[in-house]
Amino acid sequence: MLRTLGVTIPGLDPFLIEEVGKLLGRDAKGVVPGKVEFSAEPEEILRLNYTSRTAIRFLILVSREVLDPISLESVKRVASSVEWSSFFSPTSTFAVRAERVGYHDFTSVEVxxxxGEAVVEHFSSLGTRIRANLRRPDVVIRTYVSGNLLLLGLDTTGKSLHRRGYRIFEHRTSLNPVIAYSLVELSGWLDSLSEDPTSVLVDPMCGGGTIPIEAVLAALRIPPGRWRRNYPVEHLIPFRGISQGEIFDREDSHIVDRDLNVICSDVSPKSIRGAEENARSAGIYEKIQFHVRDAGELATLDRISSVATDPPYELRTGRNRRIGKTFRDMALALEEKLERRFSAICAGPALPKLMSAMRNLSLVYNRRILYGGIEARLLAYERRGSR
Ligand SMILES: C[S@@+](CC[C@H](N)C(=O)[O-])C[C@H]1O[C@@H](n2cnc3c(N)ncnc32)[C@H](O)[C@@H]1O
Known part of the structure; x- marks a missing residue:
């Protein structure tokens, strides 16, 4: 078993912890916001890279230390105590990438x-020489310094897992698919399908369709790594002799085909055309109903089981005078028809407008997440008295 670090967007940790529990049947625990630790076999780490919908990266965790004081000397001491040669050989090239959160008297470049120095010295002490290659390394060592905490890990993911590969139309404010999936989870729609296969999921402001597409991929158990099928572990000793293809084929064999009720609408015809292109590229076009429609017309739907949506925040896109009225009209429809939950990510000037419009529903989830440098909220509402 390897100590493993799962990385996600700070605030989505509970979703990643739950997913690791479901996929591996093992407990994961939070380390710092956006980082969770658990144990896994190398095959399981590959399976997670291929199937996780809530992580952006997985690392073999080689060290986790609280340093007091944290300084370049104490970082060096910890990095020098790692048996790097049990993870990769000196014929591989390496690079160290560092991130830092908090106040320190050193930079992430210095970390x-x-x-890097500690790695070179480790191999020299064994009478060998390893080369760094910052542009195209075989092995990437990731270092996170957060306050007094130092995490050292070996990357098993490469390009971030949120780059799913099916997206060909990029909406100007497209949502990270990891958040999109978490909103679907929060909406209760996936859970409802086992009791009610006709359950209806709506995204009334769907833009390029990320939320409905992630919902369908999850409902059909299509692995989000299907457009990639390769992770940079060939230079890591614990992964020797493992066939990535066999692991992924086994996961693909769990894909199901079923009818679904997923509605993707937006007031912009261009967005709907883009959402259709993205769904076609993901191979699930016929599973989603697309409409050019104002979100204020939600009440025209016969059934609304769950809603998961990502409205404009009025940050990059500027003031949207009609948004308050749209939210109020949506809320009236939900007060009458919502069966499960309404979930949304919101930030900026639009956030108080959304929360005020939803005041006659019960707020059942309200969590801060750090997304693209802005502080956003994940919210979920239910109809009053529906529990
Ligand atoms: C933040 S974007 C959604 C991005 C989307 N989640 C994605 O990943 O591409 C918000 C969307 O709300 C749409 N919108 C704004 N006002 C609307 C309204 N009154 N009715 C329906 N859609 C609206 C915009 O056209 C925009 O596509």
């Missing part, structure tokens, strides 16, 4: 250089 990376310090860890």
């Amino acid at each position: 990376a250089a310090t860890v």
